[in-house]
Amino acid sequence: MSERLPERIEDDIKEILLSAEQIESKVAQLGEEISRDYQGKDLLLVCILKGALVFMADLMRRITIPMCIDTMAVTSYGASTVSSGVVRIVKDLDAAVEGKHVLIVEDIVDSGLTLSYLVSYLKNRKPASVRVCTLLDKPDRRQAPVVPDYNGFVIPDKFVVGYGLDYREKYRNLPFVGVPMDRVWNGDGEGPA
Numbered sequence: 448m449s450e451r452l453p454e455r456i457e458d459d460i461k462e463i464l465l466s467a468e469q470i471e472s473k474v475a476q477l478g479e480e481i482s483r484d485y486q487g488k489d490l491l492l493v494c495i496l497k498g499a500l501v502f503m504a505d506l507m508r509r510i511t512i513p514m515c516i517d518t519m520a521v522t523s524y525g526a527s528t529v530s531s532g533v534v535r536i537v538k539d540l541d542a543a544v545e546g547k548h549v550l551i552v553e554d555i556v557d558s559g560l561t562l563s564y565l566v567s568y569l570k571n572r573k574p575a576s577v578r579v580c581t582l583l584d585k586p587d588r589r590q591a592p593v594v595p596d597y598n599g600f601v602i603p604d605k606f607v608v609g610y611g612l613d614y615r616e617k618y619r620n621l622p623f624v625g626v627p628m629d630r631v632w633n634g635d636g637e638g639p640a
């Protein structure tokens with residue numbers, strides 16, 4: 448079946464959960480908090496690709512202390528939206544984290560399986576500390592006991608896109624976080640779990 452492409456991706460969104468302005472002021476607040484908490488520490492921000500890319504880019508510019516970045520890419524859901532519980536590392540860190548204060552930057556914590564795996568994976572590499580900063584927290588479907596150290600917004604159990612989050616690799620470029628119209632997945636009968 449050929450893919451239906453809207454003229455503007457906004458046309459595929461039925462509800463805006465978080466506006467660009469709300470996100471901007473929350474990210475500024477998180478940046479201030481992190482700058483205060485990590486003063487004098489060797490901070491390494493680890494961006495979990497691709498979902499956290501937009502959040503990371505904005506957050507790091509709100510951090511006022513010296514810091515470094517690295518990236519990891521993992522698969523949790525693959526092409527589906529149902530968590531398999533299996534996390535595969537597609538791209539590992541570029542450099543060692545020994546002795547560094549690692550802050551994992553993630554788009555959303557849902558079941559918690561991805562983050563609980565990543566936290567223990569990184570703790571095995573002898574960092575000074577490992578903490579987690581998420582933009583969104585969807586606590587309703589939690590399976591692993593993950594509580595983000597920093598979180599932007601707690602949201603209801605809805606599948607969201609935008610500000611880095613995708614549905615089948617699309618909608619990451621929306622400047623806000625929203626819920627797609629039903630027709631987005633009605634095309635092939637598949638939808639989020």
Ligand code: 5GP
Nearest residue numbers: 530556557558559560561605606607612613
């Ligand atoms: P978890 O392992 O916590 O169940 O899932 C975390 C990953 O699932 C996130 O990094 C994200 O890629 C994906 N995910 C979970 N909920 C949503 C959602 O509502 N929208 C999108 N686009 N991805 C989600």
